[in-house]
Amino acid sequence: MAEGSLIFISGGVRSGKSSFAEKVAADLAKQTGGNLHYIAAGKAYDSEMEARIQRHKEDRRKSGMSWITWEQPARLAELSEFFGENDIILFDCLTTLLNNELFLAEDLWRKQDFQEKVSSGILQAIAEIHQRCKAIIIVSNEVLNELIGGNKLVFTYGEMLGRLHQKIVEVANQAYLVEAGIPVQMKGEPA
Template sequence: MAEGSLIFISGGVRSGKSSFAERTAAGLAIKTEGKLHYIAAGKAYDSEMEARIQRHQDDREKSGLHWTTWEQPSALEEISGNFNNQDIILFDCLTTLLNNELFRAEDVWRNREFQDKLSSDLLRAISEIRQRCRFLIVVSNEVLNVPIGENELVITYSKILGTLHRNIVEMADEAVLVEAGIPILMKGEPA
């Protein structure tokens, strides 16, 4: 089976990237009669995150389409075998999953070998999912355009995220930056 198309969608916090990604996935599902899947990396650590998760769930429900949701706040590779070439998968979002993986690791995140392994494991999981589906849409936050200060964990997080973004965009068929709700095609042709 040929690997599916990879669409990378990024943007700042509250830029509209998740809504755009959901509309993109829904449009692809309608066009191809594919099955919609949503990989949710978010965990409700506080009331704000709980409200955001609920809003995303409500938006998917209001779409009138059937979404299969996978709650996967870490270990993305564990679900890679669950998809097939009829599936349109929306993974929201890479930044949250990376955050969860770093905090799950306690102080191990300081180890360069751990950082490299984490990055390669995430890229491998994305590649494995892509090989099994029709379309994989990966959503991520653009957090690298703001000053990161001197916090070692934030610097490490930013370096790993920057590497992941660069590698995913290189693999992607399409890359879109969403600014103030407006999608800007950065690579490829719209699917």
Template sequence: MAQAESIVFITGGVRSGKSSFAERLTADIWRQSNAGQLHYIAAMQASDAEMKKRILKHQEGRSQSGLEWITWEKPVSIGELADSFQEQDVVLLDCLTTWLNNELFFEKSEWQEEFFLAHLFEEMWNGIRLIAQRARTLVIVSNEVLHEPIASNELVFQYSRLLGKLHQQIVVSASKAFLVESGTPVEMKGVGK
């Protein structure tokens, strides 16, 4: 079983620099362990030209890092990867908001059902928990979308509600949590906090 410091949470606005920070932090954690593999779980799907550019940028960044990232492209059911990780592995999941979006739209007609939303929360949280238990550290990136007024759109409301619930559960269980603003990480939970 992994150490107590098995979840690190990183959030911030869109294009805030959180993914770059997460990659550097994940690599630093991996270097400190001097063992295990370095993994990247990519939840993003290339649905349009902009997404393709973003995916390519992330891939190039990892390639240029000189590190041997093992990349898993998994837009849904990420918890199924848990058995792929070993005790000394360090895993970066980028990103929770994309993963949630994928899960909601995978079952397009069920997002209005409270049972479906409760089941989805449990499935996603259990997947996170299982990966964190298997690996030395799981670093999770997420977008901070909850500062904006919630539209009257019911789907946006349910998405925001579920994301907020996941954020809270993850941060309670995390050893460290960071908010990245304008490329600057601020430690919100961790040593000395």
């Protein structure tokens, strides 16, 4: 069975990474005729977040394509059975998922075996979805080019996120860094 493609897209806040990811997903769905799925890891816990989610929903509605939306703040693997082999999956975003998984329980994040369980769980979920569908597009954030300092929590989170990004980029068919709305292709053949 031909494996689908895995596309990694990262960028700063408001860099246009989500719009770019949506466009990539919609273009692929037009080619394959499969369903378009949107997996949101974000939970609306305040009005600002709610507005942000609404804006993203509105953008997707305007794209003229029909999206199937899933809200999955943790345990991504649970969704994999719902996807078909021609489907395109857009997952937004890894930073939020890692945050939700890692800080699920008070102090567990300090334990190395828990950290490893979280990381391998995320990678496995991505691999499972990747195997089942035509394409999975993973959106994440650029947060590692600043002072991390002495805060253990921030350090642990940064280390885990960086390692996850490295592992995902390693298996990705394409990887993009979005700067000011411009996707810079870092890996793969130009689409």
